[in-house]
Structures are given as C-alpha cells and as structure tokens.
Amino acid sequence: GCPKDDFQEELVIRPLHSGDIYASFQFRTLWETDFMRGNKVSHYRLFPKSLGQVISKFSVRELHISFTQGYWRTMQWGQPFLPSPPGAELWVWFQDSVTDVDGTWKELTNVLSGIFCASLNFIDSTNTVQPSASFKPLGIGNVTDHRFLRYATLPREIVCTENLTPWKKLLPCGSKAGLAVLLKSEKLFHSSFHSQAVHIRPVCQDWQCKTTSWELRQTLNVVFDLHTPGQGKLEWSLFKMFSRTLTEACPLASSSKIYIDITDDPQGEQFEVSPATHLLSQAMVLGDRRTFSVYDLTQQITFGTVRSLNLLIRWKSRDMLRPLLHAERYVAGYGLQTGEIHTLMYNNHPYRSFPVLLLDSVPWYLRLYIHTLTVTSKGKDNKPSYIHYQPSKDRVRPHLLEMLVQLPPNSVTEVTVQFERALLKWTEYTPDPNHGFYVGSSVISSLVPSIVAMDTNSTREQPLFSSFFPCKEESSYFMRVYTEPLLVNLPTPDFSMPYNVICLTCTVVAVGYGSLYNLLTRSFQIEEPSPGLAKRIANIIRKMRGVPPL
Amino acid sequence: MAAPLTLLLLVAVTVRAALYRSSLADLISERVEVVSPLTAWKRVVEGLALLDLGVSPYSGDVFHETPLIIYLFHFLVDYAEITFMLADVITAVALYLSVKDYNKQVFRKQKYALEADRYPLDCLELIRSPKEMQYIPLKVAMFYLLNPFTILSCVAKSTCGLNNAVIALFVLSTIKGNVLLSAIFLSLATYQSIYPLTLCAAALLYLLQRQYIPVNLRRFSFWWFVAQYAFMYLGSLFVIVGLSFFLLGSWDFLPSVYGFILSVPDLTPNIGLFWYFFAEMFEHFRLFFLCVFQINVFFYTVPLSIKLKEHPVFLIFMQLAVISIFKSYPTVGDIAASFIKHHKASSASSLNIFLVSCVLLACSALFPVLWHLWIYAGSANSNFYYAITLLFNVAQILLVSDYFYAFLRREHHLSHGLYLKRKDGSEATLVLK
Numbered sequence: 001g002c003p004k005d006d007f008q009e010e011l012v013i014r015p016l017h018s019g020d021i022y023a024s025f026q027f028r029t030l031w032e033t034d035f036m037r038g039n040k041v042s043h044y045r046l047f048p049k050s051l052g053q054v055i056s057k058f059s060v061r062e063l064h065i066s067f068t069q070g071y072w073r074t075m076q077w078g079q080p081f082l083p084s085p086p087g088a089e090l091w092v093w094f095q096d097s098v099t100d101v102d103g104t105w106k107e108l109t110n111v112l113s114g115i116f117c118a119s120l121n122f123i124d125s126t127n128t129v130q131p132s133a134s135f136k137p138l139g140i141g142n143v144t145d146h147r148f149l150r151y152a153t154l155p156r157e158i159v160c161t162e163n164l165t166p167w168k169k170l171l172p173c174g175s176k177a178g179l180a181v182l183l184k185s186e187k188l189f190h191s192s193f194h195s196q197a198v199h200i201r202p203v204c205q206d207w208q209c210k211t212t213s214w215e216l217r218q219t220l221n222v223v224f225d226l227h228t229p230g231q232g233k234l235e236w237s238l239f240k241m242f243s244r245t246l247t248e249a250c251p252l253a254s255s256s257k258i259y260i261d262i263t264d265d266p267q268g269e270q271f272e273v274s275p276a277t278h279l280l281s282q283a284m285v286l287g288d289r290r291t292f293s294v295y296d297l298t299q300q301i302t303f304g305t306v307r308s309l310n311l312l313i314r315w316k317s318r319d320m321l322r323p324l325l326h327a328e329r330y331v332a333g334y335g336l337q338t339g340e341i342h343t344l345m346y347n348n349h350p351y352r353s354f355p356v357l358l359l360d361s362v363p364w365y366l367r368l369y370i371h372t373l374t375v376t377s378k379g380k381d382n383k384p385s386y387i388h389y390q391p392s393k394d395r396v397r398p399h400l401l402e403m404l405v406q407l408p409p410n411s412v413t414e415v416t417v418q419f420e421r422a423l424l425k426w427t428e429y430t431p432d433p434n435h436g437f438y439v440g441s442s443v444i445s446s447l448v449p450s451i452v453a454m455d456t457n458s459t460r461e462q463p464l465f466s467s468f469f470p471c472k473e474e475s476s477y478f479m480r481v482y483t484e485p486l487l488v489n490l491p492t493p494d495f496s497m498p499y500n501v502i503c504l505t506c507t508v509v510a511v512g513y514g515s516l517y518n519l520l521t522r523s524f525q526i527e528e529p530s531p532g533l534a535k536r537i538a539n540i541i542r543k544m545r546g547v548p549p550l
Numbered sequence: 551m552a553a554p555l556t557l558l559l560l561v562a563v564t565v566r567a568a569l570y571r572s573s574l575a576d577l578i579s580e581r582v583e584v585v586s587p588l589t590a591w592k593r594v595v596e597g598l599a600l601l602d603l604g605v606s607p608y609s610g611d612v613f614h615e616t617p618l619i620i621y622l623f624h625f626l627v628d629y630a631e632i633t634f635m636l637a638d639v640i641t642a643v644a645l646y647l648s649v650k651d652y653n654k655q656v657f658r659k660q661k662y663a664l665e666a667d668r669y670p671l672d673c674l675e676l677i678r679s680p681k682e683m684q685y686i687p688l689k690v691a692m693f694y695l696l697n698p699f700t701i702l703s704c705v706a707k708s709t710c711g712l713n714n715a716v717i718a719l720f721v722l723s724t725i726k727g728n729v730l731l732s733a734i735f736l737s738l739a740t741y742q743s744i745y746p747l748t749l750c751a752a753a754l755l756y757l758l759q760r761q762y763i764p765v766n767l768r769r770f771s772f773w774w775f776v777a778q779y780a781f782m783y784l785g786s787l788f789v790i791v792g793l794s795f796f797l798l799g800s801w802d803f804l805p806s807v808y809g810f811i812l813s814v815p816d817l818t819p820n821i822g823l824f825w826y827f828f829a830e831m832f833e834h835f836r837l838f839f840l841c842v843f844q845i846n847v848f849f850y851t852v853p854l855s856i857k858l859k860e861h862p863v864f865l866i867f868m869q870l871a872v873i874s875i876f877k878s879y880p881t882v883g884d885i886a887a888s889f890i891k892h893h894k895a896s897s898a899s900s901l902n903i904f905l906v907s908c909v910l911l912a913c914s915a916l917f918p919v920l921w922h923l924w925i926y927a928g929s930a931n932s933n934f935y936y937a938i939t940l941l942f943n944v945a946q947i948l949l950v951s952d953y954f955y956a957f958l959r960r961e962h963h964l965s966h967g968l969y970l971k972r973k974d975g976s977e978a979t980l981v982l983k
Contacts, residue, residue, distance in 0.1 A: 335926040337580070367612055369592065371599030389603055391610020394815050423817045426830050491819075491925060493932045498830040501936070502839075505827040508943050509846060512875065515951035520853045524962045525983045 005031040005046045007172050007253045009179045012292070012465045013236075014261040015271060015313055016223070018076040020192065021236045025179060025220040026464035027171055032205060032213040046252060047216060048170040050115050051200065055214070058108045061148075062093040062139050065112060066197035069159040069189070070223075071484055074326045079286050081465045082219050084195045085441035085482040087155035088118060093137050094148040105150045117162045120154070126364060127440070128152040129400040132388045134359040134445050138470060139201030140212060153361070153440035155485035159194060161185040167196050170218060178250025178297070179258075182242040183220065193223040199468075217464070237312045245310040249297035258311065259292040259463060274312045275304065285466040287324075287450030287477045292463075324349050325356070325407075327444050329483035336421055336491040339366070343415040343442055343483060347407035349449065354476070355385075355406045356446035358415065362399040362439055364392035365422040366488060372418040375403070378411050394422075421490050429492060439486040447476040554688055555646060562642070562695035563635055569705045570631050579706040583917050586879035587816045588614050588743070591630070591707035594623055608802035614810045616742055617794035617803050619709060634704050637715040642691040644718035648725040649687040652863055655725075657683075670967035677964075694886065699914075703883035710883030713742050717749075717887060721866060724753045727760045733782035741790045744811055745873045748848055751855040752869055754779055756862035765859060812844060814878050819935060821917070822880040823943055826936045847876045864957055871950045875943060882914075885946070903956075906949045913942040 007029050014022045031047045044052055054060065066084040090109065098104050105128065113120035132146050164185050168175045175183055188194055199217040224241050238245055249256035259281065260273055279294040295302050295309065303309050326346040333339035345356060362368055370389055375382045386404035390397075407413050430437075469478040531539070539549040569575060578584055579591055587593065597613035597620060600606070607613040607620065626633050660677055663669060669677065694700055704711055720735035732753050739746035754776060755765065763771050794803060810816070817829045824843060831839060850872050858865040867888070874884035916938050923930035 336928075337582075337925050364611070369596050369612070370603065371596050387603060389600075389605060391600065391605065391612060393609075394611045423819060423825070423829055425817065425828070425833075427833060491932065493826065493829045497933065498832060501826055501830040504940060505823050508823060508940055508947070509843070509876075511944055512947040512951075513846075515947060516850060516853075516954070519951060519954050519958060520857050522983055524959065524966075525981065527981045 005029060005033075007046045007250070008255040008464065009250060009253050010255070010257045010259065010464050011179050011182075012081070012259045012261065012463070013311070013313070015236070015264075016077045017264075020077065021224050021241065021313070022077060022080075023222050023224070023241065024081050024465055025183070025218075027180070027218040028464055029172065029216045030203070030213050031216075032211060034212075046172045047214070051170065051198070051216060054108070054111060054115070055200065058104050058111075059095040059098045060092055060108070060200070061095045061141055061202065062137050063090075063200040064092070064138075064197070065090045065116070065199075066195055067116070067118060067157065067159040067163050068193075068195040070191070070193035070195075072193055072195075072223075072482070074323050074481065077223060079323050079479065079481075080221055081285070082195075082197060082221060082468055083480045083482055084197060084221075085153055085155070085443070086485050087153055087438070087440070088120060088157035088159075089151075089153045090120065090123065091135050091149070091151040093141075094150075096145065096148060098148065101148060101150065109152075116166055118157060120157075122154055123152040125397050126395065127154070127361070127398055129361045129390070129398060131359050131400070131402060133386070133402055133404070134357045134443055137201070138199075138468075139215070140204055140209065141202060151361070155438040155440045159196070160189065164188065164196065167198070167218065167220075170198070172252045173250035177248055178253055178256055179246070180250070181246065182238065182244050184243055187241065187243050188220075188222055191222050192225040193221070195219075195221045217468070235312070235314045238310050245308040246297065247303065247308050253298070256297040257463070258295040258297065258309075259465070260295075260311065260313070261290055262293050263288075263290040272314050274314075275309075277302075281463070283463050283466045286479065287448060324448050325444070325446060325479055325481055327442070327481050327483045329442055329486065331486050331488055332416075336489060338418060338420050339488065340372075340416055340418050341439075341486070345405070345407060345413045345415070345444060347409060347411055347413070349409050351409050352449045353406055353408045354446055354449055355404055356444050358401075358403045358405060359443040359445070360399070360401040362392070362401070362419070363437065364394055364396070364398050365424060365437065365490060366399075366419040366439065367392070367422060368399050368401070368417055368419045370401075370417065373401075373415070374417075375405055375413065375415050377408050377413040382406070382408075382413060421488070423491050423493065426493050426495055426498065429490075429495070433492045433495075434489070436487040436489045439488060441482040441485050444481045444483070446479055446481075448479045449476050555643070555691060558688065558692055558695060559639055559642065562638065562701075565696070565701060566635050566638070566704050567631075569701065575705055578702055579708075581702075581706070581918070582819050582921070583821050583914075584702050584706045584882055585708045586820050586881050587818055588811065588879045589708040589710045589713075589881060589883070591709070594619065594709065595627070598623060598627060606798065606800065606802055608798075608800075608806040611806075611816070614807055615709060616807055617797045618741070618790070619712075621797055630707055634707050634711050637711045638695060638700065638704050641711075641715045641718040642695045644715070644722040645694055646687045646691040648718075648722040649690050651722075651725050653680075653683050653686065669964060693889065697886050697889065699882040699886040699889075703881065703886065708881060708883055709742075710881050713739060714883060714887045716742065717746060717870070720746075720749070720753070724756055724866075725863070727757065729757055729779060730782055732757065733779060734786045737783050737787040737790060741787060743877070744808060745847055745877050748851045748869050748873065749866060750779075750783065751851050752862050752865040755855060755859055755865065759860075759862060811878055812840075814840065819921075819932070819939075820879055820881065821885075821939055821942055822877065823939065824878050826932065826939070843876070844878070847873060861957075861961075868950070868954065871946075875946050875950070888950075902952050903949065906945050906952060909945040910942065910949070913938050913945060917942075 007027070009027045010025075012024045012026075014024075016022050029046050033041055041052060041056070055063070066089045068084045068086050068089075071086050072080055072083065090112070092105070092108065094101055094104060102125070106124070109120045109123045112118075129151055130146055130149055131151050135149060135151055136144070164183065168180060168183055171180050173180060175181060197219045199215075199219070201215055202212045203215045205211040205213050224236070262273065265271055273293055277293050277295055279296065281292045281294045282289060283292065284290075295311070297309070324347070326348065328344045330342055331339050332342055341360075341362070343358065343360070345358070347353065368391075370391075375384055382405065384403040384405045386402075388400070388402040390400040392399040401417075403415070405413060405415070542549050569578075585591070593613050594615055597607035597615060600610070600613065601620065601624075623630070656678065657680060664677070700711075716735055716739045720732060720739055723731035723735055736746060736749060736753060739749070757779065758765055758772065758775060761775070763769075763775055766772055795801060814824050814828055817825045819825050827839070827843075828836065851869065854865055854868055854872075858868065871888040874880055874888040877884065917935070920930060920934040920938055924932055924935055
C-alpha cells in the first residue's frame, strides 16, 4: 500500500520576562518512504511535492534553511527553541553517492531560490564553507565526511511576504485550516523578530530503528514587541498578535495543540491565562523542565460555545533571568585600512565550564591575520584545543575559522583577530557601497550542562519544540547561539572616473615612453637658424627654376 | 677610505636602531607607500604562523614571498631587525666597492683615450680627474644609507631591502668581472621578483666588454660567451626553484608569487600606477591592459641596450630606474635603489634635476596627508591620492630622462667638443633631432 505519512502541528507561546511574547509554530510531516531507492515517488499526499523532488534529484540527506528578520536578543528573551542568524542561512548534508558536490550545491541553491522566492542564487563559492566540526548531522545516518557538507549565509537577505507565501503553500492544509490561519503577514512582519525555516532530515521510526522515515519540519518563530500595538497594557491575545482566532484544527493533522509556558508562574501569580484549561504537560527543553498548559484543537470542546478560540494572557508582574550561554560580536578600530573583530562569549553557569565550537566565516575582502588571534578569559590567555583555519582565496572562497574553546565558569571569553580591508574592483561594489558590507554571524555550538537529567529517547512522543536537537547525553543539551552580523565599510574608488583614470594613467606611461623614445632615436645636431619668410619663398622659386638656393 | 666608510655605517646603523626602538616603527610598517602586499613584514609573520598551524602559506592569498624567504626567516624571525640592518650595510658596502672599481676602469679608459688623442681639445674640463672622484664611492654609499626612503624601508622591515642587497651584490660581482657570481646573484634577484631579468643584457654587455669580446652577431666568441652566461643564469635559477619545491613539497608557490606579480589581483593602493588603473578598468579590457603594462617594463631593454652598448654600467642604472617606476607593486625601497646614479650628474641640466627632485620631495610629503584624508578623515576620496601618485611617477620619469639626456650630452661633447661653432662661426646650440 501507500507509505504512511503523518502530520502534526503545534504552537508554543511563551511570555518573556521583558514583557514581549514569543510564539513558535512547528509543522511536522513524517513520511515512511525512501527517496533514494530507484522507484520514483509519484503520489504525494501530505509531503510537498516540490521538496520531495528536490530531495531525490539532488541526493540530499539533510537540508536546513532559515530566513530571519531581526536579531534574537538572548539577554532579554532567553534561548530560542530554534536559533537562526539574521538573513538567510542554508546548510545541507548530501548523500555520499554525490560525485560533484559543488555543482550539485550550485543547482540546489538556484532551485531553492525559486521555491522560496529568495535571492539564494547569490550563494556561490565566495560565501560557502565546509565546516569540519560545527554542523554535525541532526538526523540519522552514517555519513560524517564533511566533504558532503556545505554551509552558507546571506546576512543581507530581507524576508517579506513574498517568502512567507510559498512557505505557507508547502503546508498540507495551506493557510486555510489549523494553526496556519494565524500566519497573516501584516502582523507577522510587524514584530521584533521573525524567522521561518524548513528542516528536512531522516529519522528513526521506532526505537529499534528498523525503518527510517523522512521528517519535514516547518518552523516559524516570532517575537511580538510589547510596545508595538501602542497600548502598553501587559495583555496578549491571539487576536491581538495575529488578528485572527482559531476555529478548527487542520483535518489532515493527527495532532494539533497549543502550549502555553506557565513554568515561571505555576500558581498564577504573575499572569493568568484564559480560557482556563486543566490539561497540563511537562517537557524537558533546553536543559530545563518546563510546564505547559495544553489546548488540544482536535477536541471540539476547546473552542467552546462561540466556536472560536482566542487565548488571552494577562500579566500581573515581571522578573528577569540570565541564559547560560550568550555571545556578542563587534568591529573595533577606526579608518578604512584595518580593523579588529571582537567576539565575546559569556558563560553564566556558576561553577561548570564547558567547551564551545566557534565558527567564523569572514568574506575574502577582509583579510584576516591569524597570527594576531588572541583568546583571553578572565584576563589570561586561553589557548583553544582545536583550531581549523582555511585561509581565503581572493574572489574564490571566504576565510573559515573553527575553534574549540573551553569557557571557564562565570566568565567572559574574548576572541580578537585583526583584519585589513581590501580595495575591490569598481564593478564588485553593490549599488550602495557606502552602506557597507555584511559579515555573516558567528555560530557558537556547544553542549551546555543541564541542571536536570534529560531523556535521551528521541523516538518517544514529545512536543515538537523539545525534540528538534537530538539529545545524546542525560546531563547536557545541545545549544547553538548566533552572534550579530557585522557591517563593515570598505574604501571605495571614485565610480564616476573609469575613463578618466584610464586616460590619465596611459598619459603618464606615454610621457615615459615619449621621453625615452626621443632620447633613444634622436641624436644631437647643431641647429641651423631657419631663414626668414621672404628668403624661404625665394628659395622655393629658385628650386623651381633649377638655380642653387640662397 | 675605510675610516669614513665605517663611520658612515655606524651612523646609519644608529639611526635605524633608534627608530626601531621608538613608537614610529609600528606606524611605518603599516604605511602603504613603504610596504606592499609582496614585501610586508606582517605578511611574512602571517606566513610563518600559517606554517605553524599546519596550513600551507600559499593556500590563502595573504602570503606572496618566495619559499627561500620562509626558510630564511624560520630561523631568523627573532633577529629580523639585525637582518635588515645587515642587508642595508651589505648593499652600501657593495655599492662602495663597485663604484671604486668602476672609477678605476673609467680612469684607465680615459688615460688611453687621452694618449690616443681622441678627445677634442676644448672638452678637457669634462674629463674626470681622480681628485674630484675620490669621494664619489663614499657619497654613493652615504646617499643610499642616509636616504629617508631607505631608512623607512629598513625600519618597516620590508623585504625590498633584501632584494636591493642581492642587486647590489650582483652589480659588484659584474663590475669585478666574476661571471659565475654575477649569474647567481642575478638569478636570485629574478627569483624574488621577476623584473631584474632585464638586467641580464646589461651584465652581458659589461662582461663582454671586460673580456674584450666584440659585440658582433656573426662571431662565434660572442655567442659562446652568451651561451655560457645563459647556462649559468638559467641553471642557477632552476636550482633555486627546484630547491623551493623541495622545501614545501608543492608547486603552489609559482602561482602565488609569480602569478601574483604578473596578474596583479590585489589592488591595495601604493605609489605605483597599477592599482587605481585596474580598480577602474572595464572587465572586458583587463587582460589587454595587464599585458600592455607588464610588457612596458620589459620593453625598454632592447632599445636601451642598443643605444648604451658602450656604457653598460649606466644601462644597469637606467634599467633599475625603469623597473622601479613601472613595476606592479613599487615601494619607496625600489626608488631608493634607483637613485644610485646621482653621482653621475653633470652640470648641464642640474637645474632641471633640482626642480624635479623638489617635486619628488613635495609629493613624498603629501602622500601621508592625502592618505589620512581619504582613509581616516573621510573628507577626501581616492582621486586625491591617485593624483599624487601620478605626479610622483611623472616626476620620476622626468628625472630619469633628465639624467639620460645629461649623460648623452656629455658623451656627445666628449666626442665632438664642448664649444661648437656653426658654419658661419657663431656659437651653436645643440638640439635633439
């Protein structure tokens, strides 16, 4: 018969301590099929056909693409469920049957550019790297040769309705039923942070892992600013956030739930949620055990007598929390000749130290000087235990720096490296050259120690938001932090002058040529004074007559 | 003679050591007029650091020095300052000895020509006497060592100083008549930057003259000597390149060093003509103009050799000047090397030379000002710096052609007499026709 497929949707709403509200949508389709074997799949039901064709045509094993507008403020908002850097980020693990990975990568980026209406075709060898340690596969499989991994970011990419619409079309119910009706672009883009992503990977069907199925997760994270609606009242509702309420679950979904994070307020002192629910669920997420109120949309009583659900969260007081791992990055120095990149990593754990993998991909026109790399923690030198550095080649590939740094407890680690700014050819500048050039975010991946023991069985039934990153150890969980992108100015030539410059420089060369030519081909002679005009005419007449001149 | 030279060397070393210890050393090693992507010390240190990290220095685009420099500085990186001061000292001593030897030969030739009555009677005042030429070698060494361009280049630890030392040793061995050493030093100079290849013709002409072999294309002895020299030169070049291959085990350094010099991918501003020209070049014509500019450097060899075949030492200096103006990444260190011909100034056009030298000085003062305005203050743009670059290069070209003119005029007077009369007996003027 047909391979089984399954669709789940969920929405997690977490009130943040700064008063903002964080909403995270996840839509997951599981499909027990094998794209890789010879039989072509022709009957698509819940899994979108465009993505299925992409997987089979380009022999993709894992694909992760995200489009983000805004920067996630870790200090105010805590950790996101799914981190992403500003702009577009794409990383792909190919199957080991692919012979020409670079060519396949180029075609893949162009096809994805068409599917998502984004300018991913600007991804080429000058901003693609092959990280050796930072991006291990998140699904199952035994390919770990990082020759099959490609990672690229476009920090300049802007996300708008044009990108949201094709993303929504990939959902089985589209934007007609279920949680996706809330995704209205005029409200979603009127927010502090908006990120939509697509993650495709192979997963085990059960704990014995006899069969694998393909998992497609579409996630959308959005943070609504407290002050944007202009009311200033600490009150949130679905209608206020999305200008819609929910009326039914997606009929094709096997599970459709809304989770509201009430961990920080189990007694209802800080905020109250209405309509109240008695369904509670606990889950381990980001090293912490959290409690959620659950609203099951497949049950008709959730919608009540008015047949629509408008959740309301009203704040009563506020508090603050500090995340365990946090990073910042900035450019130091003045002038357009040199500069220094500083990356600061904060470890806020009171007594545990843990290692982090820092990945930096710097474009070729900022020439890094790796002998100026310094890593200091608490004022002392902290030598990284693993450094993988691939220098850039002009106009071909960017710098790749990966380091494993041990962060001491309760400290700030500073990584600095000096660079020199290059002068580019006039055609290589963007039309707005004085805006500056973007440097993609650094990626900091680490295993952060967890206070509570965690469950390592990844095939058990869990809410989607807690099952994204696989958990290998009980005492630590995987976390990825992205820093800010950098905006760097480069010296510019005068763009109005190409013809003038060519003329002037060739003139100087010609002056050299002319002087040397004169001196080389002529010899000194005594100058005879030239006769006056009358004499010259007389000479001409004499020549015509055949008489010797004067 | 040894005492004043030693005093000069001490003064020069003291000045450089004082500057090394001051805070100016870091400032000078960042200046684009003094260092280029080919010669910067920062890049040498970066290359050594990459080697320590286990990455080939040529896999990136930061390091463009030859493998022998890596090998040299692998051991000497802690004594870098002493190395560069020593290179300057060697250059000065080599120049001193070579000028002294050359003067001896000039006097010998003059003596024979006087005895053979070859000079017209009225140009006796143009003939050089031993007394006036006694201090010329010292002056040349002083001019090189105390030249602010040389001092800046040394304090910045630019590897141009090493290149100048090799070229000076080449000049010394050529003037002494040592064919093998001349070929070896020339191949070392060519190995480091391709342009000294043009000095081959000058060396050949001088050595042929010294061995009394006439430059006649139909004689076997001429071709035999050329073949010998070419064999020695190419042989040592191949040996050095092969040694470089075995040092790092790959041919990566060929595109990184020679490909870089010839194809000019890095457009960092410098005092030359290439950077802004290729920054503003239409893509369609890039290869064409690249070829034109590179051929321009090598192109003057044959005409200059034909014109100056009787004066090969002056030919060497002319070639050095042409290289330092038109090469792809010039620095002030190259300019310093080409100024050595100053001692041959004749009085005829010294006013012209004085004016042009003033222009050069003014431009050198304006370079840092306009750079600061463009890069740091943001109130000027790249055109200002480019304009001063143009002016600097035009001044250099005019200086070179003035020296050439003065030289040719002196030679003309020596063979035709100083006071020339026209047909009707009145005083004549000389023009170039």
